[in-house]
Amino acid sequence: MILEDNPPVASLLKQLTADQKWQAFQLLWQDVVKDHAEEIEPPAWHENVLRERLEKIKSGKAVWHDLDQAFDDLRKELA
Template sequence: MIIPEIKKMSTVEHLQAMEELWDALCHEEHEIESPAWHEEILDKRKKKIESGKAEFISIEELKTKTRQ
């Protein structure tokens, strides 16, 4: 599949293609290694939660913030 073909796809077709790609990746025999910075971010977030400094919002609040 090439870029012009992808651009012609509908949203539903885009989502179906993405699902097929994720499914194919899930069945790969080799594991994809996450970059080191992923672990660093997760560690920072975990520490923030454990210290009680993390703030949580609902998905609806998030949607409202992203629309602004």
């Protein structure tokens, strides 16, 4: 299903605030990870990105950020 082809869903999404859309996105992601992860084929580039990140972790060069804080920081930079 493509959302643009489903007017009720597309209309509903347009009515949501950015915060509500973010919450909906998080709920959808949790559902996908919990119940549908085996059905989704990761993109080809994903393996390389994960491999690079694993190397950073092993070498001690990885930096960890809270996702909400990272978004707040991005918003401040863009403001």
